[in-house]
Amino acid sequence: MDDRKKKILQAIIEEYINTAEPVSSGSIVNKYGLKLSSATIRNEMAELEKVGYIEKQHTSSGRVPSAKGYRLYVDELLNDNNISLEEIKYIKSKLETRVNEIEELTKITTSTISEITHYTTLAIGPKTNLQNIEDIKFIRLGTRMLMGVILTDSGIVKETMIKFDEDINDEQVETLNFIFNNKLKGKPLEEIDKPLEKYIFSHMNYSLKVIKPIMEQLNKAINDESKIYLEGANKAFDLPEFKSLDMAKNFINVIDQKEIVADLLNTGFANDINVYIGNENENDQLKDFSIITFKHKYKNKDLGTIGIIGPTRMDYSKVISVMKYISKKLNGE
Amino acid sequence: MDDRKKKILQAIIEEYINTAEPVSSGSIVNKYGLKLSSATIRNEMAELEKVGYIEKQHTSSGRVPSAKGYRLYVDELLNDNNISLEEIKYIKSKLETRVNEIEELTKITTSTISEITHYTTLAIGPKTNLQNIEDIKFIRLGTRMLMGVILTDSGIVKETMIKFDEDINDEQVETLNFIFNNKLKGKPLEEIDKPLEKYIFSHMNYSLKVIKPIMEQLNKAINDESKIYLEGANKAFDLPEFKSLDMAKNFINVIDQKEIVADLLNTGFANDINVYIGNENENDQLKDFSIITFKHKYKNKDLGTIGIIGPTRMDYSKVISVMKYISKKLNGE
């Protein structure tokens, strides 16, 4: 792969991303700084095809990038600083909104990305079971109901309602708060488990009727599949690839299935922007889509993962640039 | 409209709902108990068309019900007890799941309806500002954060996080709990407002720095657009009307816009199953869809509205039957 081939590949990919039409040798002459005749480009294209970076749909058609082509483009060729001053200004203003909850920040970030990139954007909260408990409290609502609230060191708040068949009094609530905090503060969330149940049961004289539902609900709350955020599902339908009904149907199917979305957001490395192109995706239902994700953090604390999903013909440069900027910005410049 | 015409109209509509194809005079002979030749049915169809209950797409095509036709069918002709024993059994088992929160019940009901009817199902929580406060409490998390929790008499729980620039101590929290409960218990949610702020400010010596954020967040929490639940968005794409890309795009557009969904769920009468057929919908974007909603209640307490959305060719009989049954079941037989 000499330099000229890479330049031509880049031109093909960028032209295809812009036009969504197979790229002919003639269409990139005099664009992208290529001072070559269409015949020469044709010769180079034939070789690029031989090594699998581009593909033809039929004998006389223009070329379309393959997953392998996009991969090279993403790894070596694209401009990852493709972001305008206006966009930076807009993102800044959005991210500086004062929020009281991590959830809100995630929501804002998700919708901002969707607005700027025009792609469907997804987000999921962080895996909580590795986080540490910073505070755990119970609060009585009415006579037979408790709300359990857990604050983790990442600032995530988990809450759950617990109903009882008998009345609860304030003294009991206070004891619960005392015991749970003493026993669990600073420990990882997953420590809320059976052993504790036995401990409470042997150290307090509450009936199992009270303790059982508490433990059940707390465990449910922390193991709860995190909430999934979705912004701009309709944006996909403006793209020409969604003219195909199959594609559209597949897309809705994917974003409608929480497990698939959770899966795709939960793979990938912590400190990177992760790009999965077409058939690089493990899940067969995703093989026509590309997905770009990153874990967003605030002062190095995991806040979850945000990702965009779109056709393989995606503006990788723009998306990656925006994510890079936001990631940096969230983590404090 | 004599009886025979109604029978024929019913036959046309039910055949169309089943097949999604324009209904010819021949296709309903010997079905639906009609012992007439196709010629007679043709004559009747011509008259039904003249009064606007059915329509032709071109001279030699079969007939398709109009919105007016569906309306008559829904009001007078359909079987609203179109529900099988298996379905009843399934619904029962689902609704008997023990839940700790209203939210959960809404989720379960929504997904059950979607599973049984095969239509996209939407839900929204009740308008909270008319509900009464049953309990209102603050709980300290860490040193500079409060969680405010409001329980209403319908069992709805609203919570909000409040951050401060200075430390909060337990004594302050206790006073807050005392004052808010004393002042607001039994009152409608909308009473949480400016006058209270002044009262607290004059009766306690907390700085405005503490009280301001509390009032702000509480107001935000109660005025928050209720969460919208969505189940089975992908189900729509199995229907033949969604072969049309325009239709599909419109559909996604509608369910993606929270305001439209909130609007369509918030119209309609409290004690009824509300049916909006095609152009009966006020919103232009909904004119190709039909919507059926009902307010679900538990022991006469408003729990919000559940609705399904689909093409005008919808199985009104099944949907209405299922909703009737569920509505009755939730409200305690």
Added chain:
DNA sequence: TTTAGCAATTAATCTGTTTGACTGCTAAAC
């Protein structure tokens, strides 16, 4: 090594034809 020029290929578009499913109407049957 590059390029001009040209035959070959193919999808997309267009055009005309056939087919099949209906209807509406007429006249006969009930």
Added chain:
DNA sequence: GTTTAGCAGTCAAACAGATTAATTGCTAAA
């Protein structure tokens, strides 16, 4: 008076062939 058989008329959908336009690969010249 009502119902029905039968048939001409209509139209969309399916099909088949011809045309067009885009683009390639290859050859031979620059």
